[in-house]
Every structure is written in C-alpha cells, then in structure tokens.
Amino acid sequence: MEIIRTVNEMQTRSLSILQDNKTIGFVPTMGFFHEGHLSLMKEAKKENDLVVTSIFVNPLQFGPNEDYDNYPRNEKMDAERAKEVGADILFMPGVRDMYPKKMMIDMSINERVNVLCGRSRPGHFEGILTVLSKLFNIIKPNKTYFGMKDAQQVAVVDALVQDLNFPIELVALPTIREADGLAKSSRNVNLSKAERKEAIWLHKALKHGQRFVVDGEKNPAIIEKEVKKIIENETSGSVDYVELLSYPELKNVSFIDQQVILATAVFFERARLIDNLILNADGSLVKQIK
Amino acid sequence: MEIIRTVNEMQTRSLSILQDNKTIGFVPTMGFFHEGHLSLMKEAKKENDLVVTSIFVNPLQFGPNEDYDNYPRNEKMDAERAKEVGADILFMPGVRDMYPKKMMIDMSINERVNVLCGRSRPGHFEGILTVLSKLFNIIKPNKTYFGMKDAQQVAVVDALVQDLNFPIELVALPTIREADGLAKSSRNVNLSKAERKEAIWLHKALKHGQRFVVDGEKNPAIIEKEVKKIIENETSGSVDYVELLSYPELKNVSFIDQQVILATAVFFERARLIDNLILNADGSLVKQIK
Incomplete structure (x- = not known):
C-alpha cells in the first residue's frame, strides 16, 4: 500500500491512474478505523480497480466547542488495517496543504441540514461539502463510499453530487454494529x-x-x-x-x-x-x- | 463539429475522450460569439487535443432586473463560427437539464466580489461559481479559457480553481477590441x-x-x-x-x-x-x- 501525504502528489497519481483507464473507489475518512470503515474499503475493493482511502480530520467541520483536538488518531494502526483489507493508496494530507490560506469559496446547503445534527452542529455540513469537493477533485474517484451511521452526511453528499454534477457514484453501506448493537464509531x-x-x-x-x-x-x-x-x-x-x-x-x-x-x-x-x-x-x- | 445538447451525453463523451488520453480545452460562453470568444477557441485549439465550447445563458448569474431575457442569442451563427475556428464539440444544454430543480447547494465567495461588478450585481458571481463547477464536472477539461474583459470573473474563477483543487489550468487572454478601441462584447x-x-x-x-x-x-x-x-x-x-x-x-x-x-x-x-x-x-x- 502506497502512502501519499501531499495534495500535489495525490492529484498527479490519480490522473495517471485514470490515464491507465483504471477505476478508483474512494473512502474518505477521519481515521481511527473500526469495522465500519473497513467494510467500506472492502466493498470498494470489490467494485473498483484501486481503492484510495483518505484520513483527514477536517478542522472546517468541527465547531469551536467540539472535539477536533480530542478526535482519536492512530495513523500507524490505521495504515495496517487499511493494508489488510486491500486499500491501494492511503492519502493523509496535512491541514496546511489542504487549507494553505483562508478559503475564499464558501459552500452551503439550503435543504437537509436544519434538522438532526445540522441543527446542533452549525457549519458542520458546510465544512464537509468543502472538504469533499476538494477531495473529489484531488482523487477523481469513480465511486465513493459512506456509512449509513452518518445518514445525514449521506443525504448531504447526495445533494452535492447531484447538484454539481460530480461524475461519481455515491455508495451508502449499512451501519456496522458491536455484538450488543452499539453502532461502531x-x-x-x-x-x-x-x-x-x-x-x-x-x-x-x-x-x-x-x-x-x-x-x-x-x-x-x-x-x-x-x-x-x-x-x-x-x-x-x-x-x-x-x-x-x-x-x-x-x-x-x-x-x-x-x-x-x-x-x-x-x-x-x-x-x-x-x-x-x-x-x-x-x-x-x-x-x-x- | 459535434453538437451536444444534454448533460448526460456531454459527460459520457468527456469521459471517453479522457479514456483515450486526449486533452480537453474548454471555453465556457453565453454565446453570440465575437472575436473575443473566437480568440479563446483558437488558443484552446493550439494547446489541447480537443476544444469544447459551451453556450449557456445561465439564469443563475442574472439579477431580477438584468437582461437575461434580452441577452442576444444566435445559435446558428455561433455554430458556424465555432466550427470555422476549429471547435470540436459545441455543448448547448437546456436550462431544465442544467437545473432540473432548485439548487440545494449554494456557492459563494467572501473575497474579490464586494467591489466592481460584484457590488452592483449581487448574486452574479455566486451564479458563475455554481455553473462553472457544474460545467467543469461535466466537461472535465485540462485547461479553461477566459477573456480579460471580464477581469473580475477571471479573479473569481482563479479562487474557485485554487480553493477547490480543480485539476484545471486557468488561461486568461487579452481583451479583443474594435478598430476604435471599444472592447468587443x-x-x-x-x-x-x-x-x-x-x-x-x-x-x-x-x-x-x-x-x-x-x-x-x-x-x-x-x-x-x-x-x-x-x-x-x-x-x-x-x-x-x-x-x-x-x-x-x-x-x-x-x-x-x-x-x-x-x-x-x-x-x-x-x-x-x-x-x-x-x-x-x-x-x-x-x-x-x-
């Protein structure tokens, strides 16, 4: 498994994969993998020539009083697990590389967000729209995979892909649970x-x-x-x-x-x-x- | 020269061009071509395997009291002129096809717009950001061409391409003028x-x-x-x-x-x-x- 740490290198790599007429399945994550993440990578592996997984704890989608700093991280273990399930490229960009300066372009969504998590996490889905637009343009996947635990996120990504004509198929997969029913998170x-x-x-x-x-x-x-x-x-x-x-x-x-x-x-x-x-x-x- | 009138057909066509490892130069326009538009297509022809020109009078970038209805249109003459300068594909989507329903995703820009035309045309550049994001995702160009008469537009597209990591080179070309100096428009x-x-x-x-x-x-x-x-x-x-x-x-x-x-x-x-x-x-x- 390749590990890529810069936006430029990833974008170049993706273009060369596409020039070889290979398909890319993309699993965007914030890392600290559990069975839920791994199930997305496994499915992506079945349906595409290559699987790209990104780990990026996106500051834009965290509110000022949220757990950005305490969000659990474990790069080494994540790399091992991604490799085990057959991910081909692990993309781990730095914050400065993803956001070299304050964003000039703002993205927002006028439906599907004034309910559920959108109400208690103002700016959360705007941050997701921005980072996913960037990641989609960097990685240029044919398909992208999300877990249904984040069902509102799936609804928002569906709106993004539809409205902006991203040539990407959105695949939503079932929530993975512990033996006692707790959703893995x-x-x-x-x-x-x-x-x-x-x-x-x-x-x-x-x-x-x-x-x-x-x-x-x-x-x-x-x-x-x-x-x-x-x-x-x-x-x-x-x-x-x-x-x-x-x-x-x-x-x-x-x-x-x-x-x-x-x-x-x-x-x-x-x-x-x-x-x-x-x-x-x-x-x-x-x-x-x- | 091919004429394509639907988003689906254009997106499929572009993907097949890219699979042939050919480059696409893209000239987005609102039609009624003059020498300015043609100069963009000529330059695109020099620098790419194929030139795609779009004609779409984008309702989203016109204010309620602006000239959307009176904007000059002449499809037939445009097609002839585009063909003469070597455009390979003329993409003329319908409004319903570009905007099948009210947009859920909104794009805006917090710099470069509270001056010049941005001040007297509220919503104008937001409409441009949206339509270009869509067109970029449909056509997937390697390079895109704009005239410097619309210098603020060039600055806004520059922000869009940078901030969202579109893998597209923005080329800005000089204003074309009449013999007496009037900018062609x-x-x-x-x-x-x-x-x-x-x-x-x-x-x-x-x-x-x-x-x-x-x-x-x-x-x-x-x-x-x-x-x-x-x-x-x-x-x-x-x-x-x-x-x-x-x-x-x-x-x-x-x-x-x-x-x-x-x-x-x-x-x-x-x-x-x-x-x-x-x-x-x-x-x-x-x-x-x-």
Whole structure:
C-alpha cells in the first residue's frame, strides 16, 4: 500500500491512474478505523480497480466547542488495517496543504441540514461539502463510499453530487454494529465503562420505535416521544434529538407513508453518539439506499 | 463539429475522450460569439487535443432586473463560427437539464466580489461559481479559457480553481477590441448609433488614467476621479464605477506599488458595458496574467 501525504502528489497519481483507464473507489475518512470503515474499503475493493482511502480530520467541520483536538488518531494502526483489507493508496494530507490560506469559496446547503445534527452542529455540513469537493477533485474517484451511521452526511453528499454534477457514484453501506448493537464509531473510545454499557440503549430505543411503525403507528411525534423516553430512562446521557423525518429529503412528515429515518444523537460526558434506522412505510428496514 | 445538447451525453463523451488520453480545452460562453470568444477557441485549439465550447445563458448569474431575457442569442451563427475556428464539440444544454430543480447547494465567495461588478450585481458571481463547477464536472477539461474583459470573473474563477483543487489550468487572454478601441462584447449590439460612438470613451478614459500612472501618480483616488470625469463628459451613459484595485486580489490600495486593475462599468440605455486595463506599478500594461 502506497502512502501519499501531499495534495500535489495525490492529484498527479490519480490522473495517471485514470490515464491507465483504471477505476478508483474512494473512502474518505477521519481515521481511527473500526469495522465500519473497513467494510467500506472492502466493498470498494470489490467494485473498483484501486481503492484510495483518505484520513483527514477536517478542522472546517468541527465547531469551536467540539472535539477536533480530542478526535482519536492512530495513523500507524490505521495504515495496517487499511493494508489488510486491500486499500491501494492511503492519502493523509496535512491541514496546511489542504487549507494553505483562508478559503475564499464558501459552500452551503439550503435543504437537509436544519434538522438532526445540522441543527446542533452549525457549519458542520458546510465544512464537509468543502472538504469533499476538494477531495473529489484531488482523487477523481469513480465511486465513493459512506456509512449509513452518518445518514445525514449521506443525504448531504447526495445533494452535492447531484447538484454539481460530480461524475461519481455515491455508495451508502449499512451501519456496522458491536455484538450488543452499539453502532461502531471512532468516538466510542471516549465513553466511560458505565456509559459504554448504557450506550446500547440508543439502538434498542430505535428498534423499539421501529416496532411502533411495524404495528401501524403513523404519527412521528408519538414514536419520537417513546424513543426519547427510553434513552432518558436508561442512560445518563443528554438527548440532543430524536427525530423521524423523510429520507433522504429530511423533511418533517406528519404521517408515515414513505421511506423515513428515525435518528438520535446523545451527549455523554466526552462523546456525542449518533445512530439511526432507515425504515419503509411499513416499518421494515431499508436494506439498500439508492 | 459535434453538437451536444444534454448533460448526460456531454459527460459520457468527456469521459471517453479522457479514456483515450486526449486533452480537453474548454471555453465556457453565453454565446453570440465575437472575436473575443473566437480568440479563446483558437488558443484552446493550439494547446489541447480537443476544444469544447459551451453556450449557456445561465439564469443563475442574472439579477431580477438584468437582461437575461434580452441577452442576444444566435445559435446558428455561433455554430458556424465555432466550427470555422476549429471547435470540436459545441455543448448547448437546456436550462431544465442544467437545473432540473432548485439548487440545494449554494456557492459563494467572501473575497474579490464586494467591489466592481460584484457590488452592483449581487448574486452574479455566486451564479458563475455554481455553473462553472457544474460545467467543469461535466466537461472535465485540462485547461479553461477566459477573456480579460471580464477581469473580475477571471479573479473569481482563479479562487474557485485554487480553493477547490480543480485539476484545471486557468488561461486568461487579452481583451479583443474594435478598430476604435471599444472592447468587443455581445452586448454592444444593444447600443444605439449615438451610444456606439460615445462608447469608445471607456477605453480612451482608461488609457488616460494609465498615463497618470506612467507619469508617476501613485494615488488611486486621483486617477479614478480623472477617468470618471472623462466618461461623464464624453458619453450619455451613467457611470456605475471607476475603480483602481490590486489584481487579482481586488483589494483597495492607497498607493500603487503592485499589479493593479483600472476598471469601469457604464450604463447605457439598453446595455451596461465594462472595460479594464491591468497595469504594472510603473503603469505599463501587463501582457500575461498568471
């Protein structure tokens, strides 16, 4: 596996790969790999000639009071794991190289963001739009891979690719979970032992909400309230949101008659966790987002 | 010369050109070609395997009271002229194809726009950023060509390409003028006979301003005032602005000791004309913007 650390070198390398008529599958990450990341690389490996994985903890998508400095990092282990699953190039640019000076161009999105994480993390998705536009132009992938744990991110990237005509296929893959159901996340290491036990209740509560939909409940407010109650009762965390919205449009619905997301975010002492389920109108899980 | 009218077809065609390892020179235009446009295509022809020219009168870059509906159009003549100078592909997408629905992604720029045309045309450069990002992703050029008559546009595209890492070389070529000095512009056809005669004074006044710099004047305010006085005295037009700024940063300077732009915009009855000179600190014309 090649390791590339500069934007120039990566851009040149990508152009030469494309000149050889090879396809590139791209997995953008912030590193500290878990099974979720690795599942994206494995799928990318199946569907493309080469897999490029980037590790870049993007300062632009962190708010002033967020965990940019404490975001977990482990380059050496990441490189080993990426190599094991067959990544061909690991791209790890520096912040100065990605942002040599203050950005003049600003990107924003006027839909899909005034809900869920967009509401409590102002500027977060704008930062993601910017860094992904840059990475797409540097790496020029044919396909790009994201995990559905970050379902709102997937909806935002979908808007970006559509609206700006990036010639890239967006592939969204299922959330990978621990044996007890907790969604895998780099931030899980920041949970205390007690919190780690409680954290299983995010997924349990969402599954409980799903049961309501299966049983014919059509009112989002009732389901949101039930899910929130469980998380509040069973954890020491503070609920940021529990929301049920259309997906991927992320609009409020008053009646469940389409594909929806049931999502939550919970603040623990040193980690804010998120999780979600994508459901059909009958409450069954959506297997494949298209 | 091929004519392509859909985004899908153009994007597919470009990918196949790149797979053949051929380079693409791209000339984005709003059509109604004059010598200025043709000079860009001729240069693109010299420097690339294929030349793609687009004609798209982009509604996003026109304000509500601007001349979108009256912008001159002549597809047939444009096609003939583009063919004559060796364009290989003429891309003329429809508005519905470029903007199938309201854009979710917004692009803006926080420098280089609160001056010159950016001040009197709010939203103009935002619209240009959006349409060019789309066209760059559809056509995937190696180089793209712009005329220096639209010097602020060149500065904005320079910011776009730099900030978002588009792997595209921006080439800016000199303004093409009529025999009497008037900058060629598609909008010149909207001048009355009397206005057409007066319009030569934009260039004459700028040349007069240049003379001041050559003679050692270092104070932008004095030069701006002189240029404005001439245009007001010699034309029936209404001066939108006369400004002298650093280039391409487009910042106010209190003392001329670097590359600058001396630019003007003048409203006539049915046309708003612009013109500029790019000058070295000693007042000599800058031949090649890099």
